[in-house]
Amino acid sequence: MSTTTRNMTLGQRFLANEWSALAVAIVIGLVTLAVLSPAFLTEFNLYVMLRSFCVVLIVAFAQMLTLAVGQMNLSVGALGGLVAITVGGMMEKWGFPVPVAILCGLAIGAAGGLINGLLTVRTGINGFIITLATASAFTGINLGITESIPFYNLPASFVAFGTGRFYALPYLLLPPVLIAIALAFFLARTVPGRQLLAVGGNPQAAELSGIPRDRVIVMAHTLSGLLAGAAAILAVAQLGSAQPTIGVDWLLMSFAAPIIGGAALTGGHISVAATALAVVLIVIIQNGMVLAKVDPYWVQFLLGALILAAVGLNRLRAVRAGGA
Amino acid sequence: MKWSLTHGFTMTHSVSSDTRGRPSFLAEQSNLIGLAAIIILFWILFTSLAPGFVSSFNLFALSRSLAVDVVIGFSTMVVLATGGMNLAIGSIGVCAVMASGYLMQTIGLPIPVAMALALLLGAFLGWLNGFVIVRSGVNSFIITLASASLFLGGMLILSKAQTFNALPPEIAAFGRMRWGFVSPLLFIALGIGAALIVLFRFTALGREILAAGANARAAELSGVPVGRAIIIAHTLSGALAASAGLMLVIRLGAAMPSIGQDWLLPSFLAPVLGGTLLAGGYVSVVGTILGAFLVTTIRSGLLVMQIGNFWLQLFLGLILLAAVMLDRYRSIYAERRSLGRKDAGRRSSGRRA
Numbered sequence: 001m002s003t004t005t006r007n008m009t010l011g012q013r014f015l016a017n018e019w020s021a022l023a024v025a026i027v028i029g030l031v032t033l034a035v036l037s038p039a040f041l042t043e044f045n046l047y048v049m050l051r052s053f054c055v056v057l058i059v060a061f062a063q064m065l066t067l068a069v070g071q072m073n074l075s076v077g078a079l080g081g082l083v084a085i086t087v088g089g090m091m092e093k094w095g096f097p098v099p100v101a102i103l104c105g106l107a108i109g110a111a112g113g114l115i116n117g118l119l120t121v122r123t124g125i126n127g128f129i130i131t132l133a134t135a136s137a138f139t140g141i142n143l144g145i146t147e148s149i150p151f152y153n154l155p156a157s158f159v160a161f162g163t164g165r166f167y168a169l170p171y172l173l174l175p176p177v178l179i180a181i182a183l184a185f186f187l188a189r190t191v192p193g194r195q196l197l198a199v200g201g202n203p204q205a206a207e208l209s210g211i212p213r214d215r216v217i218v219m220a221h222t223l224s225g226l227l228a229g230a231a232a233i234l235a236v237a238q239l240g241s242a243q244p245t246i247g248v249d250w251l252l253m254s255f256a257a258p259i260i261g262g263a264a265l266t267g268g269h270i271s272v273a274a275t276a277l278a279v280v281l282i283v284i285i286q287n288g289m290v291l292a293k294v295d296p297y298w299v300q301f302l303l304g305a306l307i308l309a310a311v312g313l314n315r316l317r318a319v320r321a322g323g324a
Numbered sequence: 325m326k327w328s329l330t331h332g333f334t335m336t337h338s339v340s341s342d343t344r345g346r347p348s349f350l351a352e353q354s355n356l357i358g359l360a361a362i363i364i365l366f367w368i369l370f371t372s373l374a375p376g377f378v379s380s381f382n383l384f385a386l387s388r389s390l391a392v393d394v395v396i397g398f399s400t401m402v403v404l405a406t407g408g409m410n411l412a413i414g415s416i417g418v419c420a421v422m423a424s425g426y427l428m429q430t431i432g433l434p435i436p437v438a439m440a441l442a443l444l445l446g447a448f449l450g451w452l453n454g455f456v457i458v459r460s461g462v463n464s465f466i467i468t469l470a471s472a473s474l475f476l477g478g479m480l481i482l483s484k485a486q487t488f489n490a491l492p493p494e495i496a497a498f499g500r501m502r503w504g505f506v507s508p509l510l511f512i513a514l515g516i517g518a519a520l521i522v523l524f525r526f527t528a529l530g531r532e533i534l535a536a537g538a539n540a541r542a543a544e545l546s547g548v549p550v551g552r553a554i555i556i557a558h559t560l561s562g563a564l565a566a567s568a569g570l571m572l573v574i575r576l577g578a579a580m581p582s583i584g585q586d587w588l589l590p591s592f593l594a595p596v597l598g599g600t601l602l603a604g605g606y607v608s609v610v611g612t613i614l615g616a617f618l619v620t621t622i623r624s625g626l627l628v629m630q631i632g633n634f635w636l637q638l639f640l641g642l643i644l645l646a647a648v649m650l651d652r653y654r655s656i657y658a659e660r661r662s663l664g665r666k667d668a669g670r671r672s673s674g675r676r677a
């Protein structure tokens with residue numbers, strides 16, 4: 001392994017890297033858009049792009065953590081919607097201070113994830129079915145409480161955070177960046193983080209080496225719920241209102257980014273950097289579509305094509321690596 | 325060890341090292357009886373709380389939505405048989421819906437021809453899923469997640485999300501037609517169910533699909549064309565999704581681009597409540613019908629009681645949870661009881677579906 005790495009040129013080493021194709025695609029996209037559209041590199045457009053990056057990134061991380069242990073969380077969007085409206089309701093109806101409401105929202109997210117994890121581990125039923133069911137339950141609570149009516153009157157300071165910016169940098173970008181750094185550190189350097197990847201990579205081996213498998217899976221689900229909650233709070237700040245529909249369109253995106261970033265459904269193989277790059281690519285494509293004034297339906301179509309292309313590319317690389 | 329089969333279709337256990345549990349004959353029967361008992365309970369409950377529940381109007385409406393739910397359930401069931409998933413059912417359904425609308429309204433094709441072409445389109449899109457899954461070797465979850473987005477996007481681009489609401493009047497007339505209290509659509513759904521029973525019980529193809537799902541390697545080694553079986557299952561799933569879509573066109577009298585977006589939950593609810601395994605290798609057609617019946621009953625009952633759509637999602641989620649957990653504990657209990665009698669060691673190893 002080490003000798004082959006040493007014999008490769010810099011370019012080859014770059015191409016062997018998982019996210020190389022993503023990086024190339026992003027650069028091509030940026031250059032093309034910058035050349036074709038004068039509006040692309042304006043401060044405001046960059047701000048808009050960075051703003052739409054925030055929520056999607058955390059949603060992708062929420063799914064990534066469950067994928068890491070070979071599970072999935074179909075309830076990210078539903079849980080997000082529930083957290084969004086409870087945070088909105090706490091601030092508008094009950095007059096909670098913003099930090100308290102945010103903490104409560106995060107706690108609800110984590111609790112939802114904990115429920116997912118405990119149900120999956122205790123019953124031994126496939127996480128897909130469990131989270132499909134809890135997703136329906138969370139959505140039901142959301143709609144039952146709000147009857148589809150959003151909370152509009154949120155504290156001014158909270159809304160200001162959602163729209164504020166420093167030149168092209170939205171304040172909203174701060175939490176996702178901190179979360180990404182914390183997550184990368186968590187997965188690379190801490191014992192629970194390593195355990196998480198170990199359980200995903202080979203559950204039997206992990207169990208034999210004394211890692212509490214069930215506890216790690218519950219932890220992954222809890223963290224996933226926590227991140228879904230964080231994404232929801234950001235979405236509320238971004239929109240300036242707590243819409244019950246927050247989260248309904250997260251499912252595809254949540255899987256798309258980690259998978260385009262090379263995550264395997266079987267677990268143990270995820271990358272914070274690659275997932276983040278995948279989100280960048282998705283955001284660039286969406287922005288390009290808007291600038292080109294293409295039918296918005298093309299976004300849906302292209303996202304599907306992008307997932308297939310990424311999966312095909314990864315497959316090709318795996319086959320080649322196997323043959324070499 | 326061979327199990328005689330009545331309602332369920334299990335591959336004979338030639339591969340005994342496979343520890344994934346498949347329900348025994350008794351467990352299978354008790355599952356169906358349990359499900360039927362729950363349905364009866366809900367009927368008694370709803371009838372006593374809201375007399376409107378058994379009005380002929382409501383029974384008719386219930387039969388129409390039951391027909392659609394049953395076929396949606398079948399569409400997922402045939403893919404679950406191979407141990408795969410099809411998340412693109414709603415997207416395939418709506419593609420068929422819009423194609424039929426276009427063919428009837430814009431092109432002016434006769435109804436049967438348009439419907440047949442729409443079914444073919446559904447089968448083709450399903451075939452495409454299966455082909456890509458088998459050729460790439462990538463998990464069906466990812467492929468169908470991506471293709472769901474691709475199909476839906478393609479449909480929206482082509483149709484510009486316009487509803488076709490000037491369909492031939494015969495369509496809506498057929499939708500309003502009653503045979504007694506029920507819609508003929510229900511009989512079509514049950515007819516499809518009968519065909520599926522024949523497929524899985526009496527044909528080599530059905531057995532191949534189940535064998536591919538039970539243990540793909542073993543099936544491959546014993547000469548089953550696993551790839552072909554998976555592709556056929558997906559093709560069938562696509563055709564069934566298209567049929568469900570066309571039933572909705574008949575019910576609504578229009579081809580709407582919003583059809584299919586809420587199919588994911590019911591498509592899994594019906595087969596899973598009915599005892600079909602996610603792991604593959606086992607399906608229950610009768611169970612899927614009963615599962616769909618339970619879902620439709622609850623939905624209709626809550627509507628009649630005017631609890632409304634808002635809390636419905638919560639109830640469906642909780643019921644799915646309760647049902648799968650109940651099933652889990654019952655099978656563990658049944659296993660413990662049977663341990664003393666037969667092959668204790670083999671089946672006691674922990675199972676995680």
